[in-house]
Amino acid sequence: MALIGVFDSGVGGLSILDEALRQLPQHNFIYLADSANAPYGEKSTDWIALRSLKLCRYLVAQGCEAIVVACNTATAEAIAQIRLTLPQIPIIGVEPGIKPAAMQTQNGIVGVLATQATLNSDKFNALLATLPGDCQFIKQAGAGLVPLIESGQIDSVATLTLLEQHLTPIRLAGADTLVLGCTHYPFLSPLIRKIIGNEINLIDTGDAVIKQLARQLLLQIPNRNESNQSDDTNLGTLTFITTGDSNKLLKMSKQLLQSPLQLRQVSAQQLPQ
Numbered sequence: 001m002a003l004i005g006v007f008d009s010g011v012g013g014l015s016i017l018d019e020a021l022r023q024l025p026q027h028n029f030i031y032l033a034d035s036a037n038a039p040y041g042e043k044s045t046d047w048i049a050l051r052s053l054k055l056c057r058y059l060v061a062q063g064c065e066a067i068v069v070a071c072n073t074a075t076a077e078a079i080a081q082i083r084l085t086l087p088q089i090p091i092i093g094v095e096p097g098i099k100p101a102a103m104q105t106q107n108g109i110v111g112v113l114a115t116q117a118t119l120n121s122d123k124f125n126a127l128l129a130t131l132p133g134d135c136q137f138i139k140q141a142g143a144g145l146v147p148l149i150e151s152g153q154i155d156s157v158a159t160l161t162l163l164e165q166h167l168t169p170i171r172l173a174g175a176d177t178l179v180l181g182c183t184h185y186p187f188l189s190p191l192i193r194k195i196i197g198n199e200i201n202l203i204d205t206g207d208a209v210i211k212q213l214a215r216q217l218l219l220q221i222p223n224r225n226e227s228n229q230s231d232d233t234n235l236g237t238l239t240f241i242t243t244g245d246s247n248k249l250l251k252m253s254k255q256l257l258q259s260p261l262q263l264r265q266v267s268a269q270q271l272p273q
Helices: 014-023 045-061 072-085 098-104 116-120 122-129 145-150 157-172 185-196 206-220 246-256
Strands: 003-008 028-033 066-069 091-093 109-114 136-141 177-181 201-203 238-242 266-270
Touching: 003 014, 003 045, 014 028, 014 185, 014 206, 014 246, 028 045, 045 066, 045 072, 066 072, 066 206, 072 091, 072 116, 072 122, 091 206, 098 109, 098 122, 098 177, 098 201, 109 116, 109 157, 116 122, 116 136, 136 157, 145 157, 145 185, 157 185, 177 185, 238 246, 246 266
Parallel strands: 003 028, 003 066, 028 238, 066 091, 109 136, 109 177, 177 201, 238 266
Antiparallel strands: none
16 A cells, blocks of 8 residues: 655644545555644745655655645745655645635636745636636635634634634625635635635535546556555554644544544554744
8 A cells, every 4th residue: 555645734644634535545555744833824935845745755755646735825936846846746735615615606706815935926816717707706815714723623713703804804795615625624624614605605625636646646656546445444544644643633533533543553643933
């Protein structure tokens, strides 16, 4: 089985990891959280690019045969350089699902909740320019949400209040579709529903990202990805590595992941900054 690295600035990438554990249960995973430096969305483009490349190089040194950059900001600012520097393995990125949103919206109004760095990035705006001009995108930076999620305040009054402020322009514009443009934000789906109801269509690209990972594994690592089926005795290992508190990351993983971690061999360790 392949060893796959999943990298994020913090716990947001757990939403991608959860999908990976569901679709590719037989593989081994390293989840790397740069929690000491989260959030990335408020940092400079150069810093994000250099830091992301450094951590991906670390994952390659650990033996990873594929890497998922499970951070929208890192994907937007760094994935081109990462792929150029590490051409020997598949590098899978994540990006806001504005294309599927444009296809699914009924009234042509789409909200995009993302970090400011993602919204400002050349990659995001180049993708936006390819979409139909009759679709209106209401772009909203979710400033302050990632630190609240990182501190475990997913259901707090503070998070609800801040999220309501960010969603107000999108709600008032009449959007019928909302793109969750940061891997942290799927964990806020229940609060989003509480604020703007069940009628709005939420776009989360986690499923598509892992399907792309599976395709790349099949192409580049033949006979490692024969089946997505696995019994409880054939699950791969899972290692959590963080520049923050490893015990905190493990605790939050148990809270946020739907996959039953008790069925796997799980370990956690700290990485110096």
